[in-house]
Amino acid sequence: MKRGFLNSSKPKVHPQGPSTTPAATPSPGIDLGEIPRAGLGRLAIGKQNVELPEGFDEDVALLEREIQAQGMIVHTTVPFDKALPGEHTTECIFHPGSKEVLMGLSGFPQPMVKRVGKKSPVVVKEASGMGLGVFATRGIKAGELIFSERPLLVGGQALPTALRASWTREQKSQSSLNQLEKMLAVAVDRMSDEDKAAYMALKNSHLEDGSGPLAGIYRTNGLGIEGLRPELKKGDATAFCSGVGNLVSRLNHSCSRNVTAHWNMLTFSFQVFAVRDIAADEELTYQYCPIEGSTAERNEQLKPYDFICACPSCKDPESDARRANLKKSYPPSMIIPAWLSGNAPQADSKLLPECRRQMDILEREGMQGTSRYFQVSVAGFVACVALGDAQSASEWARKLARIRWVDKVPKDIESFVDPKSRAYKAHPVWRKKIDGGVGFDVMVKLAEMGIGSVVNLPH
Numbered sequence: 001m002k003r004g005f006l007n008s009s010k011p012k013v014h015p016q017g018p019s020t021t022p023a024a025t026p027s028p029g030i031d032l033g034e035i036p037r038a039g040l041g042r043l044a045i046g047k048q049n050v051e052l053p054e055g056f057d058e059d060v061a062l063l064e065r066e067i068q069a070q071g072m073i074v075h076t077t078v079p080f081d082k083a084l085p086g087e088h089t090t091e092c093i094f095h096p097g098s099k100e101v102l103m104g105l106s107g108f109p110q111p112m113v114k115r116v117g118k119k120s121p122v123v124v125k126e127a128s129g130m131g132l133g134v135f136a137t138r139g140i141k142a143g144e145l146i147f148s149e150r151p152l153l154v155g156g157q158a159l160p161t162a163l164r165a166s167w168t169r170e171q172k173s174q175s176s177l178n179q180l181e182k183m184l185a186v187a188v189d190r191m192s193d194e195d196k197a198a199y200m201a202l203k204n205s206h207l208e209d210g211s212g213p214l215a216g217i218y219r220t221n222g223l224g225i226e227g228l229r230p231e232l233k234k235g236d237a238t239a240f241c242s243g244v245g246n247l248v249s250r251l252n253h254s255c256s257r258n259v260t261a262h263w264n265m266l267t268f269s270f271q272v273f274a275v276r277d278i279a280a281d282e283e284l285t286y287q288y289c290p291i292e293g294s295t296a297e298r299n300e301q302l303k304p305y306d307f308i309c310a311c312p313s314c315k316d317p318e319s320d321a322r323r324a325n326l327k328k329s330y331p332p333s334m335i336i337p338a339w340l341s342g343n344a345p346q347a348d349s350k351l352l353p354e355c356r357r358q359m360d361i362l363e364r365e366g367m368q369g370t371s372r373y374f375q376v377s378v379a380g381f382v383a384c385v386a387l388g389d390a391q392s393a394s395e396w397a398r399k400l401a402r403i404r405w406v407d408k409v410p411k412d413i414e415s416f417v418d419p420k421s422r423a424y425k426a427h428p429v430w431r432k433k434i435d436g437g438v439g440f441d442v443m444v445k446l447a448e449m450g451i452g453s454v455v456n457l458p459h
């Protein structure tokens with residue numbers, strides 16, 4: 001989950017958002033202060049006290065009324081019309097325009113009705129030293145959609161708050177946080193009693209920094225959602241909204257996580273997929289920060305969550321060198337077009353060994369949910385097809401077939417898992433490295449598979 005909001009000085013990751021399914025990314029949240037108690041002349045921000053200017057409360061109230069009058073914040077419920085029996089609803093705090101994005105989607109929202117009687121593949125229970133966590137109730141296969149969840153709450157990042165230029169940074173931070181708490185209070189108040197209780201029961205790791213109780217939960221549990229603010233540049237921190245779920249927000253962090261969470265706009269839900277096989281009773285883990293960096297860098301970014309990661313990679317003294325090596329290595333999918341057209345003779349003998357070397361690091365580090373894992377798998381597959389080696393290509397196809405959360409994985413990839421499949425000879429790249437004849441049609445097919453361009457997947 002990528003958490004993050006207003007004026008946060010914490011890293012906003014994620015970004016990711018490319019030509020693939022949007023990912024849910026953690027967001028660190030506003031790094032602000034405590035909700036002021038009415039009538040107090042000083043506000044606690046973090047461990048400090050902030051002097052308030054004369055008439056501060058009245059000034060804030062005036063500015064808030066202006067924001068309301070201008071319709072800069074929209075409280076709404078999804079689905080907009082009456083929910084079906086058993087269908088979960090989400091309270092939303094939107095920027096202007098977000099609701100219109102959803103109303104423009106044909107068939108929105110596809111209903112999400114609870115399946116009664118089917119045993120859930122997961123259970124929430126105590127995770128030693130981490131509070132609660134999500135655990136598998138049975139073995140789960142790589143690529144399986146484990147659960148979908150429509151969130152309790154979705155809010156915009158950097159929601160407009162009333163600020164005066166003359167205030168100090170601390171006063172602005174304080175005021176933004178106060179206003180966020182008020183907006184959240186409206187949204188939580190609109191929830192059903194069951195959802196309200198679920199929201200209030202979520203973890204709050206912002207007890208010491210002065211966040212109000214609702215904002216503390218929001219900042220601890222939000223996962224980034226992209227696509228609700230199309231007017232903003234993709235990948236901008238402010239282009240993200242943040243969703244808090246009853247189940248998805250119970251996922252603990254690991255730098256070698258075994259699930260990935262993606263946002264499905266049409267059902268207005270998070271979809272959680274297994275990125276590798278998960279054993280019965282194993283904990284499901286997600287990543288709260290980018291995981292390509294060193295152990296120290298990752299733990300710096302995890303500070304807003306108030307824990308030190310003790311995952312296998314963080315404890316392995318050789319992990320940093322492996323991840324650093326991967327970071328500085330070129331994604332092999334970028335080289336394929338030149339290699340195929342004969343413009344990269346130096347890559348002829350190195351391309352496939354390089355794919356295998358990078359795959360070895362990715363698997364040892366538990367990085368199957370990363371962009372690089374997709375890039376290496378697709379490069380290995382295409383290279384083997386181009387060399388007319390269906391046996392080796394089928395091994396790469398098996399990996400690709402499990403990456404179900406990436407739009408660029410060819411829809412017919414399953415037909416390449418059998419090396420004897422007739423699909424091989426019909427593939428536009430079949431034996432092209434040997435027979436030549438790489439034309440525009442082949443390049444188009446490669447581009448469709450994310451080859452030759454940087455495919456940046458979300459976490």
Ligand SMILES: C[S@@+](CC[C@H](N)C(=O)[O-])C[C@H]1O[C@@H](n2cnc3c(N)ncnc32)[C@H](O)[C@@H]1O
Pocket residue numbers: 129130131132133202203205220221249250251252253254304305306307308309310
């Ligand atoms: C989104 S919540 C995850 C669910 C949470 N454990 C609970 O009890 O609801 C995030 C918080 O869980 C805890 N947490 C998550 N991953 C952790 C980890 N790898 N080690 C220790 N604590 C972790 C931290 O307190 C963090 O602020």
